[in-house]
Amino acid sequence: MTTETSQTATDLFERMRATNPLVQCITNYVAMNYAANVLLAAGASPAMVHTPEESGEFAAIAGALTVNIGTLSPNWVEGMIAAAKAANRAGKPWVLDPVAHFATGYRRDAVAELLKLKPTVIRGNASEIIALGGGQSAGQGVDSGDPVEQAEEAARGLAIAQGAIVAVTGEVDFVTDGKRSVRIAGGSDLMPKVTATGCSLTALVGAYLAIAPDQAFEATVAALGNFAVAGEIAANTANGPASFMTAFIDGLHRLDGATYAKNLRINVL
Numbered sequence: 346m347t348t349e350t351s352q353t354a355t356d357l358f359e360r361m362r363a364t365n366p367l368v369q370c371i372t373n374y375v376a377m378n379y380a381a382n383v384l385l386a387a388g389a390s391p392a393m394v395h396t397p398e399e400s401g402e403f404a405a406i407a408g409a410l411t412v413n414i415g416t417l418s419p420n421w422v423e424g425m426i427a428a429a430k431a432a433n434r435a436g437k438p439w440v441l442d443p444v445a446h447f448a449t450g451y452r453r454d455a456v457a458e459l460l461k462l463k464p465t466v467i468r469g470n471a472s473e474i475i476a477l478g479g480g481q482s483a484g485q486g487v488d489s490g491d492p493v494e495q496a497e498e499a500a501r502g503l504a505i506a507q508g509a510i511v512a513v514t515g516e517v518d519f520v521t522d523g524k525r526s527v528r529i530a531g532g533s534d535l536m537p538k539v540t541a542t543g544c545s546l547t548a549l550v551g552a553y554l555a556i557a558p559d560q561a562f563e564a565t566v567a568a569l570g571n572f573a574v575a576g577e578i579a580a581n582t583a584n585g586p587a588s589f590m591t592a593f594i595d596g597l598h599r600l601d602g603a604t605y606a607k608n609l610r611i612n613v614l
């Protein structure tokens with residue numbers, strides 16, 4: 346089963362790179378440049394298109410949409426809602442990244458509106474997923490204060506309640522659709538030391554969904570596996586967060602299917 350899951354992830358990795366999918370990213374000011382570079386290096390084509398005047402029109406063109414609430418303002422929320430509605434109308438998958446949604450009333454309200462539009466995948470750190478499931482998390486801002494294991498039950502409940510795939514990231518990632526669950530090991534403790542790493546992963550999940558819209562669970566696992574493998578390899582040559590960023594982008598670009606398959610560590614639960 347684990348071997349079959351790893352083979353599927355490797356197939357999706359190769360297909361994503363061969364396809365160069367167009368991904369509409371509505372992300373935050375912090376993440377925009379890094380996320381675009383991560384997608385280009387990984388083999389996808391990012392487009393940062395957020396304003397409501399065009400976000401819906403673009404969502405019908407893109408292979409997938411990703412929505413990240415990191416730096417919100419009313420115009421952006423309007424653009425997110427228009428894009429998510431248009432993605433749904435066009436049958437395109439979309440990903441929600443609920444950055445620090447528990448921190449303020451404005452964020453809570455925005456996430457509640459976005460959840461009504463049924464994201465295909467919800468990707469967050471452990472504190473974000475615990476809080477989204479109604480639990481008490483130790484998170485204060487955008488960084489997690491909780492271990493992933495503590496978010497697994499909340500993730501399962503959220504997946505069932507929302508009818509979505511839920512991905513919780515951290516030292517060992519966890520992905521569930523409420524019935525099936527996997528853990529993905531790898532990455533590096535330098536990853537949370539580089540801002541927008543999670544935001545960029547959310548964008549990459551969009552790239553995988555774009556090429557496998559009917560395999561949202563497998564696509565999410567393959568995207569997280571891509572970060573886990575490239576992150577682990579990049580850490581071998583990095584001296585700290587700054588050189589890790591460079592090594593990670595280079596590593597994403599250089600990664601091939603054989604290395605992906607060899608280094609992928611998926612545990613089917």
Ligand SMILES: Nc1ncnc2c1ncn2[C@@H]1O[C@H](COP(=O)(O)OP(=O)(O)O)[C@@H](O)[C@H]1O
Pocket residue numbers: 469470471487488489513514515516517518531532533534535536537541542543544546569572573576
């Ligand atoms: N301690 C860690 N060890 C290995 N990988 C990590 C660690 N913490 C985070 N990651 C990886 O960093 C990426 C972003 O996850 P995370 O830091 O949880 O998101 P966010 O930036 O949204 O808080 C994921 O690929 C995750 O697996």
Ligand SMILES: Cc1ncsc1CCOP(=O)(O)O
Pocket residue numbers: 373375376415416444487488539540541542543544545
């Ligand atoms: C620092 C910061 N502040 C608002 S959004 C953001 C980036 C968060 O990025 P990530 O969730 O990937 O750590």
Ligand SMILES: [Mg+2]
Pocket residue numbers: 444469470487543544
């Ligand atoms: Mg985040």
